[in-house]
Amino acid sequence: MIARPAPAASGKPRLTTSAMIASIAGEGQRTKPAPFGHALVEAARARPGIVGMTADLGKYTDLHIFAKEFPDRFYQMGMAEQNLFGAASGLAAEGFTAFATTYAVFATRRAYDFIHQTIAEENRDVKIVVALPGLTSGYGPSHQAAEDLALMRAMPNMTVIDPCDAHEIEQIVPAIADHKGPVYMRLLRGQVPLVLDEYGYSFELGKAKLLRDGADALFITSGLMTMRAHEVAETLKADRIDAAILHVPTIKPLDEAAIVAAAAKTGRPVFVMENHTVIGGLGEAVASTLLRNRVQPAGWHHIGLPDAFLDAGALPTLHDRYGISVEAVTARVKAALG
Secondary structure, X not given: OOOOOEEOOOOOEEOOHHHHHOOOOOOOOOEXXXXXXXXXXXXXXXXXXXXXXXXXXXXXXXXXXXXXXXXXXXXXXXXXXXXXXXXXXXXXXXXOEEEEEEEHHHHHHHOHHHHHHHHHOOOOOEEEEEEOEXXXXXXXXXXXXXXXXHHHHOOOOOXXXXXXXXXXXXXXXXXXXXXXXXXXXXXXXXXXXXOXXXXXXXXXXXXXXXXXXXXXXXXXXXXXXXXXHHHHHHHHHHHOOOEEEEEOOEEEOOOXXXXXXXXXXXXXXXXXXXXXXXXXXXXXXXXXXXXXOOOOOOOEEEEEEOOOOOOOOOHXXXXXXXXXXXXXXXXXXXXXXX
8 A cells, every 4th residue: 555645844745665565556546456366266267277376475466365265276385486487387297277476576587597498498388477567666676677578578488468457467367378388477466456447448468459549649558557658648638639559468479560550650659658677678679560660650759667776765756766657757748749
């Protein structure tokens, strides 16, 4: 929960340290509790081969809901991420579909070689579901997975997904359970906002979706930045700026056809927005796609995290500092559009 700001000496609100583990939901925003945990329970009822595994983080990845419902299909591997993914690969080799959860930093930085060699190379049916993606933790570089998409995009056989909200997470879980092969899925946990249901959205693996059209700008987004793009687009309407949003939940394989079609529309600049370093993520994937297809938009702007180790602090403060808050993105779009 976001702590109530305490008054500072200057009279401005001062965020307390408990805001470092804040939900990304804004004040008054609709939310759903633990969509991943509940969706996995529903998927497991229909698929007896699904097992849940974690490295001492069941409560913090919402897998505790699955563990309570299916204790005989839940494996607590302790604080040993390399062991977690090696065991998940072994279970997959025996015909199970393993959903293995941890924090994004531990999967990508601590256990990368084990995932690469035992899961991806063998094309095993393991779903790697990771909390605290990008800048969703205030605890500094040890817990901020700002480069995870770049790492996992580079791994052969790996499908990479960055969901926006609770509505999408609920749809992704059965979709990846049906998909044969390894998946890396970013996770929003706890009280997760609802946005995409307002658009009548339905997730399709490997497909981008145009949520809204607009003549003045095109936002190409993934993850929580799609949520932010929605708020920015609503804010810009007051200035008679009409922005389109192309949501790209599947980072790999990338829906290049949808990106080219949206960006080829003349007269509007492209703004790629991602909760990830500007190195190696959605922005560079989109830029490469447009270059190879000889599409030159009216302008190009990349909004993401810097190529740096990020600070610790309250999340709202960090999102402002690194330019991914609604206010920061709105200001940048307005400046770019003149």
